[in-house]
Amino acid sequence: MQQALSAGAAWMNGTIIPISEASIPVTDWGLTHSDITYDVAPVRDGAFFRLNDYIDRFFASMAALQLNPDMTKQQVQDALIDMVAASAMRESYVAMVCSRGVPKIAGSRDPRDCRNHFYAWCVPYVHVIKPEIVASGATAIIAEGVTRIADSSINPMVKNYHWGDFTKAIFEAKEKHVETAILTDANGFVTEGPGFNIFAITGKTLLTSTHGVLAGITRKTVLEIAEKLQLKTEIRAISTAEFLKADEVFISSSAGGIIPIVQINDRVFAGGVCGKTTKDIHHIYWQWFASPKFRTPITYATSNEA
Numbered sequence: 001m002q003q004a005l006s007a008g009a010a011w012m013n014g015t016i017i018p019i020s021e022a023s024i025p026v027t028d029w030g031l032t033h034s035d036i037t038y039d040v041a042p043v044r045d046g047a048f049f050r051l052n053d054y055i056d057r058f059f060a061s062m063a064a065l066q067l068n069p070d071m072t073k074q075q076v077q078d079a080l081i082d083m084v085a086a087s088a089m090r091e092s093y094v095a096m097v098c099s100r101g102v103p104k105i106a107g108s109r110d111p112r113d114c115r116n117h118f119y120a121w122c123v124p125y126v127h128v129i130k131p132e133i134v135a136s137g138a139t140a141i142i143a144e145g146v147t148r149i150a151d152s153s154i155n156p157m158v159k160n161y162h163w164g165d166f167t168k169a170i171f172e173a174k175e176k177h178v179e180t181a182i183l184t185d186a187n188g189f190v191t192e193g194p195g196f197n198i199f200a201i202t203g204k205t206l207l208t209s210t211h212g213v214l215a216g217i218t219r220k221t222v223l224e225i226a227e228k229l230q231l232k233t234e235i236r237a238i239s240t241a242e243f244l245k246a247d248e249v250f251i252s253s254s255a256g257g258i259i260p261i262v263q264i265n266d267r268v269f270a271g272g273v274c275g276k277t278t279k280d281i282h283h284i285y286w287q288w289f290a291s292p293k294f295r296t297p298i299t300y301a302t303s304n305e306a
Ligand code: PLP
Pocket: 040, 192, 193, 194, 195, 196, 197, 213, 214, 215, 216, 217, 218, 219, 252, 253, 254, 255
């Protein structure tokens, strides 16, 4: 069984199955209305990082959408740990999802009539930017063909699958032969990108956007690291012009950590290499990742870790 799960496992209705066998009904509102929320927690070296923070954010997202799968935080945590343990994966990208589900009354258009359901899945660790590119620094564009969906329409603090804007921006990035795209809001203020938050460093000040963004757990970690490094932090609206004048730029994501961006449009940062402050933050991030303070170890069948 463990071998069948090593490419990916899913937790569906209390049973752990190979990810290739996991499915949801085609009439689930998660698919037909994008009425769904999710979260993703990283596992490295056989332990979750900041698991409580991810589960807290997931429950806040569910509450914001009035989704209730009738599970406690402890039950969700147990489901995730059991699933990853069964898969034997020590480096994993672990998704927890709650969908509106299918109406209990056929044909109902009332979301209160749906049976909400929780499921989870895990696959080998995913990188938002390929590691070989991270080493030399990634390139990006500020997307021109699309802006970030208005946060008055879809709250970006609620982790969601409304990726129409991101997908369009990724197509634009690929057409322009760069790795990824950063989206602005309708007023030209920088927001975030497909799967990551963004930061700019100017002198000893770290800047990140205040609105139109997910409250990333990696972003939270970066802000804590900045305090340790005695950087001044400013969380506020940042215009594209100000952003492009920064000394260094990096992105943050649970799918890869701290990733330097060496070029955006024609602007090259830090001489085209990872800047010193970004390097320090990157280093401390992975140190913290290994710290017992933040780790929830997984007990595998063959593991020595308690
Ligand atoms: N913004 C968006 C839209 C994301 O999807 C993600 C992560 O998937 C992030 C930011 C980064 O959040 P975190 O650091 O919690 O992974």
